[in-house]
Amino acid sequence: MILEKVINRIEIQSEYKDFVDKYIDNILTEFKGKIHSIYMCGSIPKGTAKPFKSDADFTIVCVNPKDIDYERLSNINDIFLKKYPVLAKIDTTICSIDDVLSKPNEWGFWVKIICVCMYGHDIGEKVPPIVISSEFILDLNRETKEEVNRIHRALSNATDNMLKTRYIKGYSKRLIRALYSLVLEDTGVWQDDISTMKNAILNYCEIDFALVEYLYDCYSDGNDVLVEEFLGVADEVYSYFENALNAMADSRTSFD
Template identity: 85%
Template sequence: MILEKVINRIVIQSEYKDFVDKYIDNILTEFKGKIHSIYMCGSIPKGTAKPFKSDADFTIVCVNPKDIDYERLSNIKDRLLEEYPVVTKIDTIICSIDDVLSKPNEWGFWVKIICVCIYGHDVGEKVPPIIISPKFILDLNTETKEEVDHIHSLLSNASDNTMKTRYIKGYSKRLIRALYSLVLEDTGVWQDDIIKMKNAILNYCEIDSALVDYLYACYLDSNVLVEEFLGIADEVYSYFENALNAMAASRTSFG
């Protein structure tokens, strides 16, 4: 089964059009000649963003990611957040053209399936069709442990309540996304709607439903004890890791 694109067409609401145009202009001006293409994912390009509640998710594709200085990128973000309070947060991912083309089940999946191109030539069109398979699911989760360990560390050491809330929400979403990847062969589609992810996990995963419900509740309202959350998160990740290892072993045994 071939994965289809999450966002088939760009529908940016009027409240966000100037912001998106300004972001593109700022990036192209600041990193002149270094940018191959710019992409978005999430609620803004889908046309479902909620003013003062939704964030903006961009991906920059270039020849060499080292050409994009993070401090200069952060300055652009700070200026735009001040000018456009309708946006709560701006996240920008940077990757190379080679990343997208040489890792079709990782960066290729991200650009081809999750994102839509808002500037430049869509390099995702050069990525071959992505077939849902155990290999794809394993490749998709190559960096999941590293990402989970990182956010676990950030949350464990966070002293500011605002950051704790943000990390718990992000950690919950990341774990739900990881669990959802396990049931892709059952659903046949990639979802970016978290409640649809949750429901599919409950339908197809053998994990304790109470753990999934807890993560979803934390995603909606992150006002929970950090120690309690980390305990549940560790339990969920342990289930996920065991399932992934079983998938890898099964794939090896069947050649």
């Protein structure tokens, strides 16, 4: 079964259009000649964004990611967040053309399936069709452990309540996405709606439903969540995920 693109048509709501246009123009000016293409994913390009709750998610593809100064990029994001308070957060990911083409089940999947091209030539068109398989799921989660450990450390060390809430929501979302990847062979489609993901997990995963519902509640409203309690649940969920992924890898090896 071949994965279809999540966003087939760009439908940006009026309250976000000025931001998107000016943000892209600013990025292109700041890093002139260094950017191949710019992409978005999530609710803003889909036209389903919720003011003051939705994030702006960009991906920059370039020849060499080192050409993009992360500190300058972070400063640009901070400026635009202040100018457009309708946004909850701006996340900008950077990858190379080689990443997209040489890792079709990782960066290729991200650009081809999850994102939509906002500027430049869509390099996702050069990525071969992505077939849902255990190999794809394993490749897709190659860096999940590292990402989860990074968020875990950041949350453990956070002292600011706003940061804690942001990390809890982000951590919850990352774990729900990881669990959803386990059921791709059952659903046959990638979802970017967290509620739909949660329901699919409950239908197909043999995991304690209460753990999944807890994560979803923390993603929906990360305020007043006890960090220690959350980390305990997160560790339990990740342990389930890792065991399921290892079982998938072992099963695949036995058939090779």
